[in-house]
Amino acid sequence: MNGVRIKDVAAKAGVSTATVSRVLHDNGYVSAAARERVEDALRESGYRINAVARELRKRRTITIGLILHGALSNPFVTEVVVGAEHAAAEQGFSVLLFNARGDAEREYECVETLLSRRVDGIVFTTAVSGDNVQRVVDAGVAAVEIERRLCPAAASVVVDNYDGAQEAMKHLLELGHRRIGYIGEPFPEAQARHEATDIARRRFDAYRDALREAGEPFDEACVVRGDYPREQGGWGGLETGAAYMDRLLAQAPDLTAVFAASDLLAAGALQTLYARGVRVPDRMSLVGFDDTFAPHLAPPLSTVRQPMFEMGFKAASLAITLITDDRAEPPVERCAMSLVVRATTARPGA
Amino acid sequence: MNGVRIKDVAAKAGVSTATVSRVLHDNGYVSAAARERVEDALRESGYRINAVARELRKRRTITIGLILHGALSNPFVTEVVVGAEHAAAEQGFSVLLFNARGDAEREYECVETLLSRRVDGIVFTTAVSGDNVQRVVDAGVAAVEIERRLCPAAASVVVDNYDGAQEAMKHLLELGHRRIGYIGEPFPEAQARHEATDIARRRFDAYRDALREAGEPFDEACVVRGDYPREQGGWGGLETGAAYMDRLLAQAPDLTAVFAASDLLAAGALQTLYARGVRVPDRMSLVGFDDTFAPHLAPPLSTVRQPMFEMGFKAASLAITLITDDRAEPPVERCAMSLVVRATTARPGA
DNA sequence: CTGTTAGCGCTTTCAA
DNA sequence: TTGAAAGCGCTAACAG
Numbered sequence: 001m002n003g004v005r006i007k008d009v010a011a012k013a014g015v016s017t018a019t020v021s022r023v024l025h026d027n028g029y030v031s032a033a034a035r036e037r038v039e040d041a042l043r044e045s046g047y048r049i050n051a052v053a054r055e056l057r058k059r060r061t062i063t064i065g066l067i068l069h070g071a072l073s074n075p076f077v078t079e080v081v082v083g084a085e086h087a088a089a090e091q092g093f094s095v096l097l098f099n100a101r102g103d104a105e106r107e108y109e110c111v112e113t114l115l116s117r118r119v120d121g122i123v124f125t126t127a128v129s130g131d132n133v134q135r136v137v138d139a140g141v142a143a144v145e146i147e148r149r150l151c152p153a154a155a156s157v158v159v160d161n162y163d164g165a166q167e168a169m170k171h172l173l174e175l176g177h178r179r180i181g182y183i184g185e186p187f188p189e190a191q192a193r194h195e196a197t198d199i200a201r202r203r204f205d206a207y208r209d210a211l212r213e214a215g216e217p218f219d220e221a222c223v224v225r226g227d228y229p230r231e232q233g234g235w236g237g238l239e240t241g242a243a244y245m246d247r248l249l250a251q252a253p254d255l256t257a258v259f260a261a262s263d264l265l266a267a268g269a270l271q272t273l274y275a276r277g278v279r280v281p282d283r284m285s286l287v288g289f290d291d292t293f294a295p296h297l298a299p300p301l302s303t304v305r306q307p308m309f310e311m312g313f314k315a316a317s318l319a320i321t322l323i324t325d326d327r328a329e330p331p332v333e334r335c336a337m338s339l340v341v342r343a344t345t346a347r348p349g350a
Numbered sequence: 351m352n353g354v355r356i357k358d359v360a361a362k363a364g365v366s367t368a369t370v371s372r373v374l375h376d377n378g379y380v381s382a383a384a385r386e387r388v389e390d391a392l393r394e395s396g397y398r399i400n401a402v403a404r405e406l407r408k409r410r411t412i413t414i415g416l417i418l419h420g421a422l423s424n425p426f427v428t429e430v431v432v433g434a435e436h437a438a439a440e441q442g443f444s445v446l447l448f449n450a451r452g453d454a455e456r457e458y459e460c461v462e463t464l465l466s467r468r469v470d471g472i473v474f475t476t477a478v479s480g481d482n483v484q485r486v487v488d489a490g491v492a493a494v495e496i497e498r499r500l501c502p503a504a505a506s507v508v509v510d511n512y513d514g515a516q517e518a519m520k521h522l523l524e525l526g527h528r529r530i531g532y533i534g535e536p537f538p539e540a541q542a543r544h545e546a547t548d549i550a551r552r553r554f555d556a557y558r559d560a561l562r563e564a565g566e567p568f569d570e571a572c573v574v575r576g577d578y579p580r581e582q583g584g585w586g587g588l589e590t591g592a593a594y595m596d597r598l599l600a601q602a603p604d605l606t607a608v609f610a611a612s613d614l615l616a617a618g619a620l621q622t623l624y625a626r627g628v629r630v631p632d633r634m635s636l637v638g639f640d641d642t643f644a645p646h647l648a649p650p651l652s653t654v655r656q657p658m659f660e661m662g663f664k665a666a667s668l669a670i671t672l673i674t675d676d677r678a679e680p681p682v683e684r685c686a687m688s689l690v691v692r693a694t695t696a697r698p699g700a
Numbered sequence: 701c702t703g704t705t706a707g708c709g710c711t712t713t714c715a716a
Numbered sequence: 717t718t719g720a721a722a723g724c725g726c727t728a729a730c731a732g
Binding site: 048049050052056061063070075081085086089094095096097098099112113115118238264267273274293296297299300 | 399400403405406411432448462465646647
Binding site: 407 | 725
């Protein structure tokens with residue numbers, strides 16, 4: 001560790017530590033002569049401020065914590081992190097990154113660590129437990145949740161999944177599709193409406209409503225949602241998408257388009273379509289959701305874009321704002337989804 | 351900020367701060383009675399240690415810095431980060447994340463910030479400037495470079511690109527392919543051998559050597575490497591892969607297999623192949639490199655896997671080891687590449 | 701077994 | 717315009 005202290009610089013320049021501190025932060029009165037001597041001493045000694053000492057003294061760390069869940073491999077989370085880091089860096093904040101890997105217990109520990117490190121704010125890239133978020137609020141530290149809203153006392157950055165899915169359906173309907181299938185994640189109908197399960201539910205609701213509004217009868221055969229729990233380790237993943245598409249092809253052979261509730265599911269579907277020799281979009285149109293690796297697929301996938309970078313950016317900005325400004329009502333920022341049309345959608349039979 | 355100090359707990363328990371500290375860290379002698387009283391006081395007061403104060407006092411932050419470059423969107427970097435975080439967390443370390451976005455200047459600033467924050471070590475997920483790495487070494491802080499070795503005084507975690515590419519070629523050759531194309535990134539032949547450009551060069555060298563060893567004549571027409579600089583904003587990307595494959599198809603129509611120097615390039619190639627109606631692997635085999643989104647493609651891409659998680663994990667572990675252990679020679683850890691066979695490779699004309 | 705005390709390196713009154 | 721000095725909250729001798 002670099003051992004040059006402010007005291008050493010002061011000695012070298014023949015002034016007090018207070019004076020050095022003043023020139024360091026350019027505040028208070030310092031004579032030109034003294035300033036010059038200090039600046040020389042600073043340069044010659046290769047002084048580097050000790051941020052830890054300053055943080056202790058000022059009781060502010062200029063740091064925010066970012067908690068995410070294993071799925072950093074998930075491109076969604078990745079972009080959120082990039083956005084958050086970007087916003088933080090712009091304001092001179094550092095980012096402490098923790099991965100709670102989907103576990104509430106571990107999330108709790110991350111929160112505790114972050115709190116004892118005295119971060120100024122914490123961003124949850126999707127919290128697992130509302131209690132953990134509440135803990136942050138209770139500690140008087142700015143808390144921001146992304147995507148899911150588990151703790152009403154915390155600020156949040158959300159997105160309207162219903163809107164997004166609606167855009168996708170509108171696109172398909174406008175192209176002239178009538179028989180449209182749905183591949184998605186399960187959500188126990190019976191279960192109370194958690195914000196969590198709501199994501200899947202709202203995407204599905206938009207699908208069903210769009211069909212109804214178009215005067216199309218709702219047909220169970222067009223939907224594969226796997227109402228079983230995370231079995232065979234593949235839930236919500238690539239294999240699931242592939243398997244669902246297979247089922248769809250068998251159950252509803254007259255489908256001309258499919259709406260997949262995530263890019264991952266869509267990627268799996270595309271694999272089945274490729275294997276079965278069903279040309280996309282000629283014989284089947286496909287729309288995904290997220291816009292993660294949609295552009296990489298063959299053909300490039302039309303999808304609903306979640307503004308991931310923006311969400312991360314806003315969340316971090318919000319956290320930083322909240323540090324100083326504390327208002328009564330925790331703000332809820334909404335980000336807009338948008339449809340990105342690429343090459344998997346066309347008129348039926350085109 | 352939670353205002354409960356060790357002093358408050360001590361007062362409440364009727365002991366000195368030293369005793370509280372002792373029970374907190376479970377060292378030194380503490381009578382059962384005192385311990386109990388302190389533990390009660392700890393619980394009742396909701397005490398949370400102030401890590402900043404401890405860090406200042408102990409002159410150790412139990413934190414490592416992680417510098418990466420914009421390309422967190424790059425799944426490669428992502429996995430490295432996950433691995434590094436994992437290793438750090440396992441050892442009780444926190445991770446401070448900075449994005450220098452490919453810029454040496456910004457990288458310099460990240461280093462300075464990290465150094466003034468007194469991190470115990472810094473991991474460069476590919477450093478931009480060797481001087482910046484050297485700065486860390488000079489400050490007496492553990493430095494580890496991933497993938498690229500720019501500073502001989504720092505430790506590093508590397509991978510053998512030649513080996514990896516060789517695996518890919520071996521696979522293709524063993525399947526019986528003879529006319530094998532190459533799509534890759536350019537590397538100015540003329541330029542001095544930087545470790546940087548070496549990555550592309552070594553992958554290509556393996557391609558050429560494998561062909562030679564198989565007794566196949568080297569044919570320029572089978573190679574598209576774009577010896578032009580990053581023009582049209584698409585260098586090394588998806589569009590590049592698509593365009594290169596198009597050229598390859600025109601230049602060397604008798605190719606039965608192609609080795610793409612990255613998954614991204616391969617994804618682009620797959621798009622062209624799909625558009626042209628060239629079935630994979632029936633009429634064309636394709637191998638990628640990296641194993642990032644290879645499994646998501648249709649068909650799932652056979653590729654050379656870089657152990658990204660492992661590299662990140664090892665880098666962070668190495669950094670942490672170096673913090674205590676400091677040996678004369680900075681260690682260089684090598685990770686092995688491995689071929690992952692999926693569905694884009696088969697015997698020619700199968 | 702326990703308490704006192706001297707800092708860690710910095711900022712910031714306060715008085716000169 | 718400057719310096720002395722009092723902490724920020726914690727740890728670790730050292731003395732008892």
